[in-house]
Amino acid sequence: MERFEYANPTSRKEAISLLAAEWGQTEVLAGGTDLVSCMKDFACTPKRVVSLKRISDLRGIRSSGKELRIGSMTTIRELLEDQHVKQGYPALIQSAEYIRSEQLRNMGTIGGELLQRPRCWYFRLGYGLLAQYNGKSLVPDGDNRYHAILGNSGPAYFVSPSMMAPILIAMGAQVRLEGPGGAREITVEKLYRTPAQPDEREHTLHPNEILTEIIVPRQEGARSAVYEVRQKEALDWPLTAAAVVLKMNGDTVSHARVVLGHVAPVPWPSPEAEQTLEGKTVSEDVAEAAGKAAVSKATPLSMNGYKVQLARVAVKRAIMQAAQGGA
Amino acid sequence: MKQKKEKLLSGKKEADGLTRRDFLKGAGVAVSGSILVGEAQAEANPAEGSAQVQGPGEVPVTLRVNGETRRLNLEPRVTLLDALRDRLDLTGAKKVCDRATCGACTMLMDDRPVYGCTVLAIEAQGHEVTTIEHFSKGGKLHPMMSAFVEHDAQQCGFCTPGFVMACIAFLKTHPNPTMEEVEKGLGGNLCRCGTYWGIRHAVLDAAKAMSAEAEGGLIHG
Structure with missing residues (x-):
């Protein structure tokens, strides 16, 4: 790890003033579970680290009749224990429970979960987000077993690492970002983008902005579920994941949101799967068809064809779980 | 500024x-x-005049470790694990993956398990840090350690201190666990020798021993 200055401001305004206007100079430290490792690998080499731990109003969960507001510094542990979340947003609990390490649940925050950097081993080894060597990506001819099967026409091939972004997108959640020019709220979906240049990030957050809140609309009458296909039950990131929110009109699906995780450089909404579900009564066959639709445009790389099958099954199983009552 | x-x-x-x-x-x-x-x-180019910006050189850091106050001078980049191992000679917590994924460095911060390799020492200030050394003071083994011995719950032993700490923390929140809860509750620790079977049974046994102890130690005579 390179040396850095450390700052622990007590207010949002102070924190923002300590951040540089360009990437690479400063990094925000939340729970640290990802950033500290990134710095050890020299994948992030900030000159200054700005900790948000002492900003007390970034922590905590508030619930009103119409929405849930989660402070970005709320730990995964606090989220899992919150009564409002347990009662009104069980799919968020289901998603957080996939973080199978007590240690990470105690340390990690929901803001950090959403903004963690990709697990791509070329990125972690110092070749940058686009995994380039002499201007050419190492991924297509390299070890790409965990890389993208969708949205992978290049130059980015990594997969979005967040485990909670897919369900938050499916629920229509927003994030509040605060910077020197004030605050803005965007959908969680818009928080992510596929970088086209080596110096771009996979987030639309500005370098001198902090993520302050996650706002989840009330899930009236919705049935939701998350399904992750994993190599092991213990601490790990999924191979592929699917998050589903179904709004029902009697037995038929009136509105569906299907979002895949760990298949593309961004969380991957699947309008193809959603269209297959809408107006139908969910059955094994319908869920199967939606799973097939979700991967119909998949373009696997040399070593990750197996992920197409996993994604198909993840979508099918998440739909079946949601239809049978959900999380 | x-x-x-x-x-x-x-x-x-x-x-x-x-x-x-x-x-x-x-x-x-x-x-x-x-x-x-x-x-x-x-x-x-030190950031003098700015109260809250420290480093990158050494700065005073005060830690509370196993009930004692320890004062050190550390760079902000030094992790809690490195501070304990390299500066305070507390080498019970092990450095294995050093990337928050294996659990060998598990220690308690305010009674909750964390990965010491991924906490900056400067950020551990104001918290009570407890390491494996705390549980064998005076050579007397904690019931969890005895249960590990009893169940042959280690092989090479490198993951063992972290596992013992994770298990002790787990029993604080699950005093009377089922086998399934034990399996899930220890998901943050890895053992490459594969001694999980022994560890899980050690936890179940330690739970019984500790609840008996809590009731006055009379149940098992």
Whole structure:
């Protein structure tokens, strides 16, 4: 790890003033579970680290009749224990429970979960987000077993690492970002983008902005579920994941949101799967068809064809779980 | 303040010139040269006058470890695990993956398990840190340690201190666990020798021993 200055401001305004206007100079430290490792690998080499731990109003969960507001510094542990979340947003609990390490649940925050950097081993080894060597990506001819099967026409091939972004997108959640020019709220979906240049990030957050809140609309009458296909039950990131929110009109699906995780450089909404579900009564066959639709445009790389099958099954199983009552 | 920040950041930028990434591209894997240039420049530009910006050089850090107050001078980049192992001779917590994934460095912060390798020591200030050494003071084994011995719950032993800490923390929140809860509750620790079977049974046994102890130690005579 390179040396850095450390700052622990007590207010949002102070924190923002300590951040540089360009990437690479400063990094925000939340729970640290990802950033500290990134710095050890020299994948992030900030000159200054700005900790948000002492900003007390970034922590905590508030619930009103119409929405849930989660402070970005709320730990995964606090989220899992919150009564409002347990009662009104069980799919968020289901998603957080996939973080199978007590240690990470105690340390990690929901803001950090959403903004963690990709697990791509070329990125972690110092070749940058686009995994380039002499201007050419190492991924297509390299070890790409965990890389993208969708949205992978290049130059980015990594997969979005967040485990909670897919369900938050499916629920229509927003994030509040605060910077020197004030605050803005965007959908969680818009928080992510596929970088086209080596110096771009996979987030639309500005370098001198902090993520302050996650706002989840009330899930009236919705049935939701998350399904992750994993190599092991213990601490790990999924191979592929699917998050589903179904709004029902009697037995038929009136509105569906299907979002895949760990298949593309961004969380991957699947309008193809959603269209297959809408107006139908969910059955094994319908869920199967939606799973097939979700991967119909998949373009696997040399070593990750197996992920197409996993994604198909993840979508099918998440739909079946949601239809049978959900999380 | 703003001026100083800009000066500091731009000064650093010029000094660095060659980023590690560029350096890797150009020169393979050796890195030491490029980093030293940046460090020298950073020391020439301390952020004096700004109360909350510290480092990158050593700063005073006060830790509470196993009930004692320990004062150190550390760079902000030093992890809690490195501070304990290298500066305080508390080598019970092990450094294995050093990336928050294996659990060998598990210790307690305010009674909750964390990965010591991934907590910056400077951020552990104000918290009560408990390491495996705390549980064998005076050579007397904690019931969890005895249960590990009883169930042969270790092989090479390198993951064992972290596992014992995770297990002790787990029983604080699950005093009477089922086997399934034990399996899930220990998901943050890895054992490459595969001694999970022994560990799980040790936890179940330790739970019984500890609840008996809590009731006065009379149940098992």
